[in-house]
Amino acid sequence: MKSQSIGQLALAAAAVAYLLSVYFASSPVWMGFTINALIIAVVAMSWNITGGFGGLSSFGHAALYGTGAYASAILQVKYGVNALVGFAAGILAGAAMGAFIGALAFRYGLRGSYFALVTLAFAEVLRICASSFEFTGGGSGLQLKLAPGLANLQFADRTVVYTALLIVVAVVMILTALIKYSRFGAYLIAVRENEDAARALGIDTYRIKVQAMAISGAFGGLAGVLYLQLWLFIDSTVVYGSAVSVEALIGPIIGGAGTVWGPLLGTLGLHLLGEGAKHLLPNAPGLNFVLYAVVLICALRFLPQGLVGLAGKFGAFTKKQEADDA
Amino acid sequence: MSSLIFPAVLSGLMMGAVYALVALGLTLIYGVLHIINFAHGSLLMLALYAVYFLWYHLGIDPYLAIPIVLPAFFALGYALQRGLIAPMSSGSEQNVLLITLAVSMIIDNLALYFWTSNTRTADIAYAYDTVEILGAYLPLGRVIAFCAAIAVAPLLWCFMAYTKTGSAIRAVAIEKRGAELVGIDVNHTYAICFGIGTACVALAACLLLPTFYITPQVGYTFVLVAFTTVVLGGMGSLPGALIAGLLLGVIESLCGLFLGESLGQIGIFLAFILILLFKPSGLLGRAR
Numbered sequence: 001m002k003s004q005s006i007g008q009l010a011l012a013a014a015a016v017a018y019l020l021s022v023y024f025a026s027s028p029v030w031m032g033f034t035i036n037a038l039i040i041a042v043v044a045m046s047w048n049i050t051g052g053f054g055g056l057s058s059f060g061h062a063a064l065y066g067t068g069a070y071a072s073a074i075l076q077v078k079y080g081v082n083a084l085v086g087f088a089a090g091i092l093a094g095a096a097m098g099a100f101i102g103a104l105a106f107r108y109g110l111r112g113s114y115f116a117l118v119t120l121a122f123a124e125v126l127r128i129c130a131s132s133f134e135f136t137g138g139g140s141g142l143q144l145k146l147a148p149g150l151a152n153l154q155f156a157d158r159t160v161v162y163t164a165l166l167i168v169v170a171v172v173m174i175l176t177a178l179i180k181y182s183r184f185g186a187y188l189i190a191v192r193e194n195e196d197a198a199r200a201l202g203i204d205t206y207r208i209k210v211q212a213m214a215i216s217g218a219f220g221g222l223a224g225v226l227y228l229q230l231w232l233f234i235d236s237t238v239v240y241g242s243a244v245s246v247e248a249l250i251g252p253i254i255g256g257a258g259t260v261w262g263p264l265l266g267t268l269g270l271h272l273l274g275e276g277a278k279h280l281l282p283n284a285p286g287l288n289f290v291l292y293a294v295v296l297i298c299a300l301r302f303l304p305q306g307l308v309g310l311a312g313k314f315g316a317f318t319k320k321q322e323a324d325d326a
Numbered sequence: 327m328s329s330l331i332f333p334a335v336l337s338g339l340m341m342g343a344v345y346a347l348v349a350l351g352l353t354l355i356y357g358v359l360h361i362i363n364f365a366h367g368s369l370l371m372l373a374l375y376a377v378y379f380l381w382y383h384l385g386i387d388p389y390l391a392i393p394i395v396l397p398a399f400f401a402l403g404y405a406l407q408r409g410l411i412a413p414m415s416s417g418s419e420q421n422v423l424l425i426t427l428a429v430s431m432i433i434d435n436l437a438l439y440f441w442t443s444n445t446r447t448a449d450i451a452y453a454y455d456t457v458e459i460l461g462a463y464l465p466l467g468r469v470i471a472f473c474a475a476i477a478v479a480p481l482l483w484c485f486m487a488y489t490k491t492g493s494a495i496r497a498v499a500i501e502k503r504g505a506e507l508v509g510i511d512v513n514h515t516y517a518i519c520f521g522i523g524t525a526c527v528a529l530a531a532c533l534l535l536p537t538f539y540i541t542p543q544v545g546y547t548f549v550l551v552a553f554t555t556v557v558l559g560g561m562g563s564l565p566g567a568l569i570a571g572l573l574l575g576v577i578e579s580l581c582g583l584f585l586g587e588s589l590g591q592i593g594i595f596l597a598f599i600l601i602l603l604f605k606p607s608g609l610l611g612r613a614r
Contacts, residue, residue, distance in 0.1 A: 057420055059364075059427070104599070108606040112419055113362040114561075117553050118602060124550055125595040132589055242546075246431065253424065286435035293428035293435075300421045301414040 006315030008308060012261050015268060019166060023159070031158050037271040038165045039226050043244060044251035044263035045172050046219035051249060052258035053185060054212045055192030056111065060119030061220055061248035063101065063126050066239035068094035068221025069228045070130060073142040078135060083144075083153040087225050094221015095214045102213030106206050111195075120245070127240035141235025144228065153229045161230065168226065169264065172219055177260045179215065188212050189258070220248075243289075250292055254299045256306030265307050270295065333462035334583045335576050340468040342575020343475035344530055348548055349555035349567040350482060351526030357562030358499040358519045361419055364426040365406075367549025368433035369524050373399055373531030374540045375441065381448050381535070388450065388535040389470070395528045403524025408517040430545075437542035446540045454537070467537035474533055478526070479568040486564070495519055499562070551578070551591070554598040560608030570609060 004012075022034050043065050050056045071093030072086035081089070105118045130136040137143075148156040155161050179185045187208045190198040199205050228234055247267075255266025273295065274288035281287050303310050348370060355363045376395055380386040386394070406429065415421035456463040486492040497505040498515045506512050538544075555574055559566025574594050581593030601608065 055420075057423065104602060108602070110602075110606065113356065113360070113423060114557075114606070116423060117362060117557060121550070121553070121595055121598050125592070125599070128589070128592055128595070132592075246427070249424075282439075284439050286438045289431050289435045290439075293431035296428045297410075297414050297425055300424055301416065304416070 005312045007311035007313065008261070010314075011265060011307060011311040015261070015265055018268065022162065028158060031162055033271070033275060034268075035158070035162055035165060035230065037268055038169055039223055039230070040247050040271070041169060041251065041264045041267040042172055042223035042226060043220055043248040044255075044267045045169075045176060046216045046223060047248040048176065048252040048257060048259075048263045049179065049188075049216040049219065050209075050212050052252050052262065053180065053188045053192060054209060056115055056209065056212070057249065058119040058216075058245070059116040059249070060121070060123030060245050061216075062240050062242065062244035063119065063123040064094045064098050064217045064220030065224040065227075065244050065248070066123070066126055066130065066234075066236075067097040067217075068224030069234045069239045070136060070142070070224075071221070072225045073137075073144065073228055073234055074135065076144055077137075077142050082151065083229065084151065087153060087229070090225035090228070091218050091221045094224065095218040098217020098220065099210055099214040101217075102210040106209045106213075120242075123240055123242070123245055127236045130240055131236035137235070139235070141233060141238070144232040146232060154232070165226065168222070172222070173260055173264065180258075180260060184208070184211070192258070246289070246292075250296050252306075254295060254303070254306055256308030259306070259308040262306050262308045269307065330583060331580070332460070333464075334579045336459060336462045336464060337468070338576035338579025339572055340464060340472045340575070341579065342572035343472040344534060344571075345548070345551050345555050345575055346568045346571025347475040347478060347526055347530045347533070348552040349559065349571050350479060350564060351523035352552050353556045353559065353562055353564060353567040354482070354526070355519055355523040356556060358495055359419075359422065359516055361422045361426070362553065362556070363520075363523065364423065364549075365430040365433065366426075366523070366527060366552060367545030367547075368430040368437075369399070369403070369545070370527045370531055370548055371437060371540070371542060371545035372433055373528040374535060374538075374544060375437065376528075377531050377535045378446060378448055378540055381450070388448065388532050392529065392532045395532055396525050399528035400521040400525040402521075404517045404521035406524070407520035408513065411520075412513055412516065434542055434545070441542060443541055443543070447538075448535050450536045452536075465537050467533075471533035471537070474529070476568075478529065479564060482522075482526075483564050491515075491518060547591075551594055554594050557598060557606075558601050558608055563608065566609050 019034070022031055025031075043061060046064060047058060047061050050058055068090035072083075072090035075081040075089050076083060076086045101119060101122050105115055110118055131139050144154075146154070148154045155164070179188075187198065187203050190201070190203060191205050191208055195205055224234075224239055227239065251267035251270060252263040253266065254270060255264065256262030270292055274291060277288060277291050281291075299306065305312070348366070352363060352366050355361070355366075373395060376398070377388050377391050380391045380394065381388055410429070411422055411425050415425055450467075452466060455466040457466050457469050458464075459469070486496060494505070494510045494515050495518065497508075497510055498512055502512055505515075551574060555567055555570045558574065559568070559570035574597065577593045577597055578591060581589060581591075585592065
């Protein structure tokens with residue numbers, strides 16, 4: 001964290017201030033809204049590992065999210081397994097799915113459009129399977145029994161849910177920072193910048209990329225489990241639908257791909273924008289996605305490093321540090 | 327059962343030809359710009375609505391709408407690439423991919439807003455007249471679509487092989503910098519390509535309307551199959567897209583017959599994963 005600018009610190013402080021202000025707003029609507037945004041932020045952080053650091057843009061992160069949610073739900077509903085075990089199993093299932101997709105896709109060095117298509121196809125196959133088979137609840141989805149209590153990871157009090165989510169988000173961000181500044185993170189960034197050069201330097205790029213997909217899968221599975229424990233209900237469209245995949249990639253790109261704060265900032269910013277637009281635009285489902293798309297196009301053109309990159313231009317501590325950040 | 331297989335294969339081929347037509351546009355754009363156009367399905371949906379409204383409000387027959395819709399969508403594709411995708415992407419392939427995704431989100435959700443999610447169908451009198459082919463009865467609309475789609479592939483191939491614009495497109499596809507140096511307007515060529523790709527979709531819409539339904543999500547069902555077609559055929563290969571489209575139509579039809587209607591598309595995606603496992607360069611693609 002040695003190379004932050006004043007602008008970036010201010011941006012991070014604003015996000016923290018917003019998240020803390022939710023405690024004092026005593027508005028269940030705001031809290032519910034922020035809880036949803038935070039779950040999406042975790043998927044965004046999952047996408048950020050591969051898409052941001054590794055430069056591998058996935059268009060099907062719903063595959064990881066949904067697998068985590070379904071693994072936990074099936075264990076709990078069909079086998080009566082404890083929610084805590086289901087929680088861990090969801091994360092592991094997400095990681096396994098990530099590693100599997102990665103191993104398959106990277107075996108032939110697929111990237112760019114190819115990788116985008118493969119991930120999209122996997123999410124779609126899983127969605128159709130989940131809506132067709134009996135053990136996934138078919139079209140009617142899976143419903144957890146309502147049983148509030150720590151052992152079941154269900155909390156009646158929304159403030160407790162919110163606090164738990166904040167802790168999870170903080171842990172994922174700390175892990176992201178550890179990855180970014182680790183040797184592994186440096187390898188992954190090298191793969192993004194120039195894969196051939198990275199391989200020439202002796203980096204096992206295949207292994208690095210599959211590992212990145214596994215970590216991304218673990219985070220994605222985690223987000224899916226969080227969704228399940230919050231709503232106690234999932235079906236194939238909700239967790240494997242393309243809306244999840246789209247939200248996973250838009251947040252980090254707008255916030256700043258390959259940064260620790262980018263996914264959180266981008267997702268929060270977008271959701272706040274979408275919520276604000278609800279009061280200005282006619283209330284119709286989907287119009288917020290039109291807005292997201294317009295913001296995405298503008299961000300690609302005018303904010304190549306996202307919000308974090310933009311903030312980095314304000315009050316950099318020294319010239320050299322600014323160069324480090326970019 | 328065996329008496330059902332032959333008609334299923336035939337009707338699969340009919341549908342497959344339309345998949346091929348949609349995929350031809352996609353593979354052409356991929357071959358030159360090296361990106362998958364994620365807005366392809368949305369443009370198909372838009373074209374279907376255009377043809378539908380021409381029929382509904384002005385009484386123009388879908389087949390007679392071809393000379394109106396085709397140039398209009400060529401212009402739309404050209405403008406989209408020249409006016410939005412090229413200037414906003416700053417030359418990065420990944421950005422182009424993301425912008426096409428954003429364009430599809432805009433088109434899909436605006437369609438949902440303006441036209442609601444109601445399913446519409448055009449009740450055209452002759453659409454379900456049947457034609458007997460080798461003992462199988464097929465809807466006339468599908469047979470016409472099949473013939474037209476099959477005819478387009480060689481036309482497109484000849485265009486690429488024998489015209490000046492076609493040569494320019496191939497030159498840009500192979501070596502962008504070199505093409506620029508010999509005086510080819512690369513941005514114009516990219517936009518032409520995008521225009522032709524979009525025109526393919528418009529033609530597919532005219533052929534589909536008589537025998538298909540329209541919703542704002544209809545593009546999605548087609549585009550995933552088209553992606554698979556492009557990969558199976560070999561990214562950028564026109565003959566590959568044709569063969570792969572027909573093959574996938576048959577696979578879908580047979581899976582629907584044996585596994586049940588809702589699992590018909592599973593066969594397509596399984597085929598997709600198997601290709602990736604064993605031959606990611608596709609049937610007719612160059613080794614990567």
